[in-house]
Amino acid sequence: MADTFRAIVANKTDDGYVSKIEQIGLDQLSEGDVVVDVAYSTLNYKDGLAVTGKGKICESFPMVCGIDFSGTVASSDSADFKPGDQVVLNGYGLSQNHSGGYAEKARVRSGMLVKLPDGVDLKSAMAVGxxxxxxxxxxxxxxxxxxxxxxxxxxxxxxxxxxxxxxxxxxxxxxxxxxxxxxxxxxxxxxxxxxxxxxxxxxxxxxxxxxxxxxxxxxxxxxxxxxxxxxxxxxxxxxxxxxxxxxxxxxxxxxxxxxxxxxxxxxxxIDSVEAPMAARTEAWARLAVDLPMDKLNAMTETVPLEKVLELAPEILKGQVRGRVIVDVNA
Ligand SMILES: NC(=O)c1ccc[n+]([C@@H]2O[C@H](COP(=O)([O-])OP(=O)(O)OC[C@H]3O[C@@H](n4cnc5c(N)ncnc54)[C@H](OP(=O)(O)O)[C@@H]3O)[C@@H](O)[C@H]2O)c1
Incomplete structure (x- = not known):
């Protein structure tokens, strides 16, 4: 099974709207010039809408959910990124028209990625999310x-x-x-x-x-x-x-x-999804300096991938406090 990996996939079937963990391959991901080994994603209100189908987020099916991720570049056809670079991606149509972050691997366009600033590691990046x-x-x-x-x-x-x-x-x-x-x-x-x-x-x-x-x-x-x-x-x-x-x-x-x-x-x-790269890099640079990471840890809970299916309806009911990090490899 080395060529396949786990992902939360939303689909419309005869049974209605179903989101579940599936074993998929790279060929089921959207096109892009960079493949990332995803470390973490998060649970956002919009993810709740996409996973439950309570909001029209996914524009085509099947769709890998997850509107953000942090991870390490595994391979790159872009001069801007090399294997080993630590990156973060927020929005840009993930889980809408591009396969998202609830998967052990992601394939994206290099123009969607931000290199993590010093002082922000993979987990903190998704604590921020x-x-x-x-x-x-x-x-x-x-x-x-x-x-x-x-x-x-x-x-x-x-x-x-x-x-x-x-x-x-x-x-x-x-x-x-x-x-x-x-x-x-x-x-x-x-x-x-x-x-x-x-x-x-x-x-x-x-x-x-x-x-x-x-x-x-x-x-x-x-x-x-x-x-x-x-x-x-x-x-x-x-x-x-x-x-x-x-x-x-x-x-x-x-x-x-x-x-x-x-x-x-x-x-x-304020729109985070299509925010231009200059605004993204400014925001991430400022987060590295102005967000007290100890406070961030206090507002953060880390859950395994499958727990997303349980928490998605809860975030829509306003029952989730602070930030939920999703460890996609757990
Ligand atoms: N513009 C963008 O790019 C962008 C990006 C991210 C998120 N968002 C949006 O920002 C909002 C918050 O996102 P989030 O990830 O922080 O979600 P969240 O963790 O679920 O927080 C939303 C909070 O809103 C309050 N709330 C829930 N239902 C409410 C109601 N009926 N009336 C009044 N307050 C209510 C609750 O706070 P209390 O328990 O404290 O009252 C809840 O914790 C969502 O609408 C999301 O779609 C937009």
Whole structure:
């Protein structure tokens, strides 16, 4: 069986949508000029959608799931990578239109890969994962819009989730006063240990509110969308910025132009999937410096490949705390 390896493959069959571990070969992977021995992947909300079929993520079948991975280059037809290079890949259509990271091997285009910066090993890279890298894209957006630690409180919504946890840690390390919005009181100690100054109940933000409210936030990292995002916009202070990256509470957004035209608020959209290479390398370089790795370990659980099948429905129900690393070889 040396030529085959394990992968979580989603398929549409007469029995409906099925994801399971299969033994596959390189010829079942998408095209690319670099083959990687995958070390780790992670579990993200989007993976939950793809593995369960609850969201239309996979664009063709069968599809190897997993939207990210870290690993070591096994062979390369690209001058940019050589065997032994340690690399990371987030997004770029993995598990959508390109076979993904829930497999012991991946074949990808060299332009999709980022070499790991010094200080980030294969496991830490996936402790960070797409969630952490997206959180850093959000932090960079706040910085680029001039929101600094001295400007006042910064709100993180969906704070106990993967993106939220990393956003809280990084912002706190950078000196921001972080207010963490969560629906789980049991995570308050955890969020404070990551550096949150205060935790608030997410119900205070989740109902439809007035379009223009008492200003409180200098900046916001929003992973929830819907009324939560509308309320965050309505409560953002003059010149503030809201970095919107998620839809854990829903994809809708019902708001008015008032925060934009009366307070100069900026709504910064964050996409990690097609983010250009320059943004990726900047985010990874900053994560190496600004994410406290000890805090990262505290928010991380490592599971074997088959456990993904069990956890995928749980992450959709908001039952997963922090980051889940998938050891694809276990
Ligand atoms: N734009 C991008 O490129 C990008 C990249 C990665 C992720 N995302 C998106 O970002 C979001 C978070 O991803 P993640 O990986 O961090 O997922 P996650 O670990 O499941 O975290 C999501 C968190 O949102 C909160 N939440 C869940 N259901 C909610 C609801 N109905 N109303 C309000 N809050 C709710 C929960 O936090 P509490 O328990 O603390 O309330 C949950 O832990 C997802 O929507 C994901 O699709 C986008």
């Amino acid at each position: 797409t969630a952490g890298y997206t959180a850093m894209l959000c932090v960079l957006a706040l910085e680029k819009h001039g929101v600094g630690p001295k400007d006042g409180e910064v709100l993180v919504t969906g704070a106990a989730g993967g993106v939220g946890s990393v956003a809280v840690s990084v912002l706190a390390k950078l000196g921001y006063t972080v207010v963490a919005s969560t629906g789980r009181e049991s995570t308050h100690d955890y969020l404070k240990s990551l550096g949150a100054a205060e935790c608030i109940d997410r119900n205070t933000l989740s109902e439809q509110g007035k379009p223009f409210q008492k200003p409180r936030w200098a900046g916001v990292v929003d992973t929830v969308g819907s009324h939560t995002l509308a309320n965050a916009l309505a409560q953002t202070k003059y010149g503030g910025c809201v970095a919107a990256c998620g839809l854990a509470g829903g994809p809708d957004l019902s708001t008015t132009v008032l925060p934009f035209i009366l307070r100069g608020v900026t709504l910064a959209g």
